[in-house]
Amino acid sequence: MSTPDACAPSAEADYSAGFDALVGGDDSKALELFERALAACPQHPYATELARLSRARLQPGGQLATAAASEVGRESRSRGARASLVVVQTMHGAAQGILLCAIGDCSGQGYVAASLLGAGAGAASSLLLTREGITDGQAAVINSGTVWGFWFGVASLLAFDLDSDEAFGAAILGGAGFTGVGILLAHLVNPTSGQVSLANSGGLWAGAVTALFLGAADSNTTQDFFAVELGATAVGILSMAILSKSVAVSRGRMLIIDAGGILGGLAGASAVYLASAGDDSADAILVGSGFGVLGGLALTTYLTRNFDAPDAPQVTLAPLTTKHGGTGVSVFGRF
Numbered sequence: 001m002s003t004p005d006a007c008a009p010s011a012e013a014d015y016s017a018g019f020d021a022l023v024g025g026d027d028s029k030a031l032e033l034f035e036r037a038l039a040a041c042p043q044h045p046y047a048t049e050l051a052r053l054s055r056a057r058l059q060p061g062g063q064l065a066t067a068a069a070s071e072v073g074r075e076s077r078s079r080g081a082r083a084s085l086v087v088v089q090t091m092h093g094a095a096q097g098i099l100l101c102a103i104g105d106c107s108g109q110g111y112v113a114a115s116l117l118g119a120g121a122g123a124a125s126s127l128l129l130t131r132e133g134i135t136d137g138q139a140a141v142i143n144s145g146t147v148w149g150f151w152f153g154v155a156s157l158l159a160f161d162l163d164s165d166e167a168f169g170a171a172i173l174g175g176a177g178f179t180g181v182g183i184l185l186a187h188l189v190n191p192t193s194g195q196v197s198l199a200n201s202g203g204l205w206a207g208a209v210t211a212l213f214l215g216a217a218d219s220n221t222t223q224d225f226f227a228v229e230l231g232a233t234a235v236g237i238l239s240m241a242i243l244s245k246s247v248a249v250s251r252g253r254m255l256i257i258d259a260g261g262i263l264g265g266l267a268g269a270s271a272v273y274l275a276s277a278g279d280d281s282a283d284a285i286l287v288g289s290g291f292g293v294l295g296g297l298a299l300t301t302y303l304t305r306n307f308d309a310p311d312a313p314q315v316t317l318a319p320l321t322t323k324h325g326g327t328g329v330s331v332f333g334r335f
Helices: 007-023 028-041 046-056 077-105 108-128 136-159 164-188 193-217 222-243 250-273 283-303
Strands: 315-323 329-335
Touching: 007 028, 007 046, 007 222, 028 046, 077 108, 077 136, 077 164, 136 164, 136 193, 136 222, 193 250, 193 283, 250 283
Parallel strands: none
Antiparallel strands: 315 329
């Protein structure tokens, strides 16, 4: 959308940036830019109306309908994201309380009290620290850090043959430490839910495929098995996290790709089983399942290459009040 020649280039730039911010859902920034454009060019025919629309969208209940923010791009804060964080961190707090009590050899009442205190601390801290809101991606990376932290703690127990107290300590440190890493990533990187899903899938499938191939080898001790699993999941998470910075992907597409991995694994195992006529070939089935998973992931990734492409105009409706006191609806969008 062009502006009159009478407006200075700086007003043109502010107006264009404000329009992009408004379409992207950043109403506060859009309003600031439109007001700056109007200060430089009061006669601007579009900035006045869009500034009024931005103010309306910022009012409680002022936005009638807005196109859903893309999971591939910048995400807005949502109550659902905050709720998911509270739920997971409540369970995290309860688990930490139980683990601490296990180290301290509490009584039955002590376990109950510790779990309640831990759950309360988890719920209260996640609520208080997100009073200004949180995005789906931020909640996902914090919750994922918690889950992966417990996995690495338990895997360390089995890989390094720790005694019971050391094992509980590893689980406590893993859960708390990786949750802290998730909080840092949420604030410093601010990933989208799609990026977090890609990293999680990388760790999940790297560990699953490695486990299938190691299970077929039949030459690994429990310690060796979980030591390799620790490395495989870590490499999977880190590699996909790095890839997510250059490859845009949504959470929905990742779910479909994960489903493709599951179907591929089942297909690979079934094919080997049927080809062997039901003979005892457990190792071959594990290998077939592993290659099936890899094939399913690769095929689904290719088939869903256009899954996140926009297929409809992005349109926003907002209430409009004219200078003469009339009311109506204003429509704008990106086509």
